[in-house]
Amino acid sequence: MSVHITSLIDPEHSSSSRRLAWLASDAGGIPVGSVFLRLFTMPAQKHYAEMDLHVHPSERRHGTGTLLLNAAAHVAREDGRRSLVGQAEPGSPGARFLSARGFNEAVTFTFARLNLADTNLPALTAIVERSHPGYRLSSWDGIVPDDLADTFALSRRAMDDMPMGATDYGTVHWDVDRVRAVAATVARRGDVLHTVVAIDEADGSIAGFTELVVPGDGTGDGQHYGTGVLPEHRGHGLGRWMKAAAIMQARDRHPNLDGLRTDTADGNLPMRAINDELGYTPTHRSIHYRLDLSPS
Helix, strand or coil: CCCEEEEEECCCCCCCEEEEEEEEECCCCCEEEEEEEEEECCHHHCCEEEEEEEECHHHCCCCHHHHHHHHHHHHHHHCCCCEEEEEECCCCHHHHHHHHCCCEEEEEEEEEEEEHHHCCHHHHHHHHHCCCCCEEEEEEECCCCHHHHHHHHHHHHHHCCCCCCCCCCCCCCCCHHHHHHHHHHHHHCCCEEEEEEEEECCCCEEEEEEEEEECCCCCEEEEEEEEEECHHHCCCCHHHHHHHHHHHHHHHHCCCEEEEEEEEECCCHHHHHHHHHHCCEEEEEEEEEEEECCCC
């Protein structure tokens, strides 16, 4: 089969990355596959790239995927990236494709969902109302309030040591502009970013946070973003406390919301235990594969 590869450019760059794309078409001009390549632009992440590659099931095993991969890998390597990351579910055609082309398993994520209609309200209430001496909860929608902006940005380092297997993602630097930009991006989509934080009453600093994005119409499923507790504040149950509060607030404020979704690296045992305790049910798993692009 004759396949033509067309290079495309996404004109909308984010504050942290830019995206390229390639479209594969057959001799009649019918699209049969595509690959998107995300090149991160933050200083600590300029060493790697992510790709999202798909080939129509009926067109697989004809070399289309390899042509698309080669196009993306070539540009990533020319741009100075030392690794390329792709995702696939265990045992899927995508997983077999990546493994056969030199990608190695880096980290596995478990995706889980909480059906809000089945939540154990007495148990959640007990967690939220449990005393945590020296700490209090606070929350907001959208952009962080000005009086908490600096400490919220500093609290993002809670994610720096998150177990991520053999990945090479680097450490992202968060400042006030970046946290505000993320909230603004969610708002432009028409969704609601809801944040719950634990505040250290000794100095008013944020000890941990959890973020939840809810569809603007309040229906369907919400998606958890980051949840983290600073190392010096761990061991007090703050992660469980904050996440339970976020669930309760989502139920109360969005009565038509069906569920909440989350994903956690398999090596992140504390967060997996919290999800299990709060009633999240695993739905599927995804493996992040990594290809070394370093010159041979």
